[in-house]
Amino acid sequence: MQQVSSYHQELINRISPIVENLFKGNSLYQVKLNQQEMSQMLVEVFGKFSLEEMMEIKDDDLTERIDSILVIEAVSGTLNDLTAEQIEMFDAAVKRK
Helix, strand or coil, X not given: CHHHHXXXXXXXXXXXXHHHHHHHCCHHHHHHCCHXXXXXXXXXXXXXXXXXXXXXXXXXXXXXXXXXXXXXXXXXXXXXXXXXXXXXXXXXXXXXX
């Protein structure tokens, strides 16, 4: 049990600074996401990897993976925030493509 707790703490120590840096550099994340919730969710996601698998992921690769997840989280539901007029404009733009 101690080993699981230790691995969980290692994940927190590795993921949290990456999330913090990504939030600092992205106003969309700051507006749309809760940094602490995202860190917790990412620890759960990456906690499914074994310790060996996580150690093989380089920091820049992990940062890219986390950034991709944050982008998806930030933009998911964006259409729900639009007014009816904005949705019509969006639909028209999609039809033109």
